[in-house]
Amino acid sequence: MKDIIIVGRGLAGATLSFQLLAKGIKHHIVDQPSLSSSSKVAAGLVNPIVLKRLKMVQGAHEFMTHIPSFYQAKEVLTGFKFYHESTVRHIFANTGEINLWEEKKDNVFHSQFLKGFVQNTNPYLLAPHGLGVMEGIGWLDTNSFLNAHRFFCANNGISITEKTFTKNDLSTLVESGHLIILCNGHLLKDWEVLPENAFAPTRGEVMTIEADGLSEDNILHSSIFAIPLGEKQFKVGATYHWDKLNDMPTDDGIERLRTDLEKVYSGKYKIINHQAGVRPNTKDRKPIIGKLKDNVMVFNGMGSRAALMAPQLSNILLDYLTTGNPLPSEYNIDRFL
Ligand SMILES: Cc1cc2nc3c(=O)[nH]c(=O)nc-3n(C[C@H](O)[C@H](O)[C@H](O)COP(=O)(O)OP(=O)(O)OC[C@H]3O[C@@H](n4cnc5c(N)ncnc54)[C@H](O)[C@@H]3O)c2cc1C
The missing domain is CATH 3.30.9.10 (D-Amino Acid Oxidase, subunit A, domain 2)
Incomplete structure (x- = not known):
C-alpha cells in the first residue's frame, strides 16, 4: 500500500485522522469545504441516553469510555478547548x-x-x-474541534487539499495502490456504491x-x-x-x-x-464501517451521534487496518454488500 487518503474532513474524517496520527501513521486529506457538511452545523451533544424514551444508545457504554480520553487528550495536544x-x-x-x-x-x-x-x-x-x-x-464545539484538527495537521505535515474528490480520482488512486478512506458524510449516497436503501x-x-x-x-x-x-x-x-x-x-x-x-x-x-x-443516517440506524472494495474503506453513517461514536469507532477501524481484527458485524459495511 502506498499513501492513505481520507476523503472528507467532518467529525468522521478528522477523528480518524487524529487516531492515525496518534499511531504515527501519515496520511493526506481531501476535503471540499463548499460541499455539504453536517459537522459544521451539529450541536455536538454527547449523550448516551435517548431522552425521549430514556433508552440507552446501543454500544453507549463503550462509546462513553472513550470520550474523556479522546477529546481531553486532543485538547492537551492542540491547545484548543472544544469538549465541555x-x-x-x-x-x-x-x-x-x-x-x-x-x-x-x-x-x-x-x-x-x-x-x-x-x-x-x-x-x-x-x-x-x-x-x-x-x-x-457533554457537548463538542464541532467547529473548534475541526479548527484544532486543521492546526494539528499543519504542524504535523498532514496535507489538507481543498478539492472535490471524484469517482475518477478514486479509480486512479486505487489503481496506483493508495488506500482511500471515504468519510464524505451523506454525500456518499450519490456515489451509488452502496444500495440506495442503506441510507436515510x-x-x-x-x-x-x-x-x-x-x-x-x-x-x-x-x-x-x-x-x-x-x-x-x-x-x-x-x-x-x-x-x-x-x-x-x-x-x-x-x-x-x-x-x-x-x-x-x-x-x-x-x-x-x-x-x-x-x-448521514442509515436505514438501520447503525454506522457503516469497513471495506467497500480493495483499497477503499468507508467510515460513515453516524447519524445524529458522531460526537459520541466517532472516537470509539475510529479506534475500531484503526485496529482493523493495523492488525486485521474483524469489525463488529453490526457496523460492518458487509451487511450492505
Ligand atoms: C442540525 C444538526 C444537529 C446535530 N446535532 C448533533 C449532536 O448534537 N450530536 C452529534 O453527535 N451529532 C449531531 N449531528 C450529526 C452530526 O453532524 C453528524 O453525525 C456528523 O457531523 C457526521 O460527520 P461526517 O464526517 O460523517 O459527515 P460531514 O460532517 O457531513 O462531513 C463530510 C465532509 O466530506 C466532505 N466531502 C463530501 N464529499 C466530498 C467530495 N466528493 N470531495 C471532497 N470532500 C467531500 C464535505 O465537504 C464534508 O466536509 C447533528 C446534525 C445536524 C444537521
Missing part, C-alpha cells in the same frame, strides 16, 4: 415521563447519568411538571439565539435542546426533515424551532444565526 462537560435539565412533559425517569434512574448504566428532580425556579420557563437532572454528559439522510436545522431568561449553567432539554455557548447565547435545535437534503435553512425549519422553544420559554430572545445540515 455539562449537565442537562430535562423539562418533563407529563407525569408519565417522571415515572419513567424514576424507574430508569436505578438501572446500573442509567444511574451514572439520570439523577433526581428539581422544581422550576425560572419565571420564564414553562415547566409545571418539574425537571429531571442529568449529569456526566435527514436534514436538521438549528438556530443560535441571544436570551436573557435562560440559565447558562445547564443544557435545557424538552422537545428541543438549548446549549449555553456563553455571553447569553444558546444553540437551539434540532429539527428532523426527510426532504430538501441540502444545507439551506428553511422558513419551515425556523418556524418549528421557534414554536418548540416558545412551548417552554416565555422570555424574549433574538435569533442571531440559523443553519441547516444533513445527518
Whole structure:
C-alpha cells in the first residue's frame, strides 16, 4: 500500500485522522469545504441516553469510555478547548415521563447519568411538571474541534487539499495502490456504491439565539435542546426533515424551532444565526464501517451521534487496518454488500 487518503474532513474524517496520527501513521486529506457538511452545523451533544424514551444508545457504554480520553487528550495536544462537560435539565412533559425517569434512574448504566428532580425556579420557563437532572454528559464545539484538527495537521505535515474528490480520482488512486478512506458524510449516497436503501439522510436545522431568561449553567432539554455557548447565547435545535437534503435553512425549519422553544420559554430572545445540515443516517440506524472494495474503506453513517461514536469507532477501524481484527458485524459495511 502506498499513501492513505481520507476523503472528507467532518467529525468522521478528522477523528480518524487524529487516531492515525496518534499511531504515527501519515496520511493526506481531501476535503471540499463548499460541499455539504453536517459537522459544521451539529450541536455536538454527547449523550448516551435517548431522552425521549430514556433508552440507552446501543454500544453507549463503550462509546462513553472513550470520550474523556479522546477529546481531553486532543485538547492537551492542540491547545484548543472544544469538549465541555455539562449537565442537562430535562423539562418533563407529563407525569408519565417522571415515572419513567424514576424507574430508569436505578438501572446500573442509567444511574451514572439520570439523577433526581428539581422544581422550576425560572419565571420564564414553562415547566409545571418539574425537571429531571442529568449529569456526566457533554457537548463538542464541532467547529473548534475541526479548527484544532486543521492546526494539528499543519504542524504535523498532514496535507489538507481543498478539492472535490471524484469517482475518477478514486479509480486512479486505487489503481496506483493508495488506500482511500471515504468519510464524505451523506454525500456518499450519490456515489451509488452502496444500495440506495442503506441510507436515510435527514436534514436538521438549528438556530443560535441571544436570551436573557435562560440559565447558562445547564443544557435545557424538552422537545428541543438549548446549549449555553456563553455571553447569553444558546444553540437551539434540532429539527428532523426527510426532504430538501441540502444545507439551506428553511422558513419551515425556523418556524418549528421557534414554536418548540416558545412551548417552554416565555422570555424574549433574538435569533442571531440559523443553519441547516444533513445527518448521514442509515436505514438501520447503525454506522457503516469497513471495506467497500480493495483499497477503499468507508467510515460513515453516524447519524445524529458522531460526537459520541466517532472516537470509539475510529479506534475500531484503526485496529482493523493495523492488525486485521474483524469489525463488529453490526457496523460492518458487509451487511450492505
Ligand atoms: C442540525 C444538526 C444537529 C446535530 N446535532 C448533533 C449532536 O448534537 N450530536 C452529534 O453527535 N451529532 C449531531 N449531528 C450529526 C452530526 O453532524 C453528524 O453525525 C456528523 O457531523 C457526521 O460527520 P461526517 O464526517 O460523517 O459527515 P460531514 O460532517 O457531513 O462531513 C463530510 C465532509 O466530506 C466532505 N466531502 C463530501 N464529499 C466530498 C467530495 N466528493 N470531495 C471532497 N470532500 C467531500 C464535505 O465537504 C464534508 O466536509 C447533528 C446534525 C445536524 C444537521
